Amino acid sequence: DLNFVIGWNRFNLSLVGIWPDPLQNPKQKSGLSRCRFMIASFFMLGFMCIPQSANLVFIWGNADMMTENLATANIPVANSFMKAFTIWRKRKVLKLLVNFFYQDWHTPKTFEERTIMLKNAKLVRKISIWCTILTQTMVTIYIVLRISTIIKFSSSDPARPMLYTAYFPFDITRSPIFELICVCQMLSAYSATVSYTGSDSFISMLILHVCGQFENLRERLKNLINDSNGVKTSQEFKSELRQIVMRHEHLNWFAKTLEDSFNMMMLIQILFCTIQLCFQGFQVFTVKNESMTFQLIFLISFVGFILVHLYIYCYVGEMLLVQSTEIGFSAYESNWFNVPGKEARNLLFIIHRSTTPLCLTAGKFSTFSLQMFSKQNSICIDLNFAIGWNRFNLSLVGIWPDPLQNPKQKSGLSRCRFILASFFMLGFVCIPQSANLVFIWGNADMMTENLATANIPVANSFMKAFTIWRKRKVLKLLVNFFYQDWYTPKTSEERTIMLKNAKLVRKISIWCTILTQTLLIIYIVLKISAIIFSPDDLARPMIYTAYFPFDATKSPIFELICACQILSAFSGTVAYTGSDSFISMLVIHVCGQFENLRERLKNLINDPNGIKTSQEFKSELRQIVMRHEHLNWFV
Secondary structure (H helix, E strand, O other): OHHHHHHHHHHHHHHOOOOOOOOOOOOOOOOHHHHHHHHHHHHHHHHHHHHHHHHHHHOOOOHHHHHHHHHHHHHHHHHHHHHHHHHHHOHHHHHHHHHHHHHHHHOOOOHHHHHHHHHHHHHHHHHHHHHHHHHHHHHHHHHHHHHHHHHOOOOOOOOOOOOOOOOOOOOOOOOOHHHHHHHHHHHHHHHHHHHHHHHHHHHHHHHHHHHHHHHHHHHHHHOOOEEOOEEOOHHHHHHHHHHHHHHHHHHHHHHHHHHHHHHHHHHHHHHHHHHHHHHHHHHHHHOOHHHHHHHHHHHHHHHHHHHHHHHHHHHHHHHHHHHHHHHHHHHHHOOHHHOOHHHHOOHHHHHHHOOOOOOOEEOOOEEOOHHHHOOOOHHHHHHHHHHHHHHHHHHHOOOOOOOOOOOOOOOOHHHHHHHHHHHHHHHHHHHHHHHHHHHOOOOHHHHHHHHHHHHHHHHHHHHHHHHHHHOHHHHHHHHHHHHHHHHOOOOHHHHHHHHHHHHHHHHHHHHHHHHHHHHHHHHHHHHHHHHHOOOOOOOOOOOOOOOOOOOOOOOOHHHHHHHHHHHHHHHHHHHHHHHHHHHHHHHHHHHHHHHHHHHHHHOOOEEOOEEOOHHHHHHHHHHHHHHHHHHHHHO
């Protein structure tokens, strides 16, 4: 079984000397694998990347030649070397992961657990084999077509093209130097494809393996209370739960270590692939007619090569997201009501831990998932329609509770936006206006204007924004369930109900935003007109009367304070309206889910195929009760 799983990946990575063999002596400073890696790196750098990069100096300004240089081999081979070097540099921690991989296969397991692991193993093997076939076919097609072009030139012709155009500091047109360089470039190309495909297959193998382990753990969790011999004792329950928690933490560490090792590599790969696709498309539209067929054949195979590898990352990333979050549902599906409440509460820690999904990211910026691979589908359109306006408003002031954001990320754009908006609201309206109350105390008109016009409304807006920011952890959980409700397969009637509520939420958001922004703009325009026509510069009124511990009447300080107060006012209206619309969105969404649940409950006994059996009735009722409790918890 183990050789079936790792055989193809081990063969590919061993060819270029980067297979992280845990059985290898760690103190062995040299060996066959190191020599293979050095040789493969020498070919990739010495006959591709460095000569082609040097050639850029001589063809600088020629868009066609520069595009061919970068797109055909320079960037792809550099990408391959980067991936191989990453695995080589991370070999110590990867050896540890592969060692745990071995242990999982050698550990005694049930028939069902072995079946799940073999199912993922077959998928990994298919990915490895078909990706290898695709990449080797693409390179072979290019080399064959290129050699057929080279053969047309005589050996003495100085215009004879190389396999990959490059610069060498010696005469390469003579035989056998020309042929030797072409052979070395050919070896470089095949080394690069093995490194590229082998790296992706290796990462996919580890991720799918940990997904299989999560699936096995879920089954153990479902059967935690009951087993084939009946209800477990309290001591057996505690012992089994302890093992499950330890295994859960180990799998979380495994996935996190894998993600930390490769997230920067994946970010660079995404950037490289984007540039390559642009360059290849440019080449197709600019080539001469006689080479159009060659370019089209290579483009089709190249685009397929790029998209297949990106899809693999998105697929395994989606699997990791799903399997890591399903652990919590498995804990809920176990017969926890058969044990005392004090012991059943221990399951809450597992449920809470699984609310933060494990994911595969590109440099911590973007999460690999099927949603990332194909953004424009009906579900995403519906979801964006439902949350788009609220997400935009709350993102402006940095308080959108994005469930896909890394919870341990202590800084970022959203945090900066929230701090900036808070600084404007507090620093130019609330605090200065509150300080001004000391000087106008006793004057009812001025105090009323101070409190009613901006002080209390902006303080209220800040309070709302701060509340969402402070509760962002639990709100991320609610928004995550919001996403799941939209991504879960549903009937046409259920989707219609959800879209009806989404349209209502969108109308509320848009019209509330228009109302508050119009109100604010009218006030600011009237106030600015009063400032412009003020006869005395010293008596010029501010946008909002406030106290500052310096002379605020001089230019450009006066204008800067007015501009900051305007920004404060707009931040306040966005926070005020956005918070209300966000709460309305969640409440109306859960109302739609209750409506869908009512329809399921109405059809509990009968369905289009006739009356349900007792077992079907119990299963459906159990799902309805669980869904009802989940919605009650949501509210």
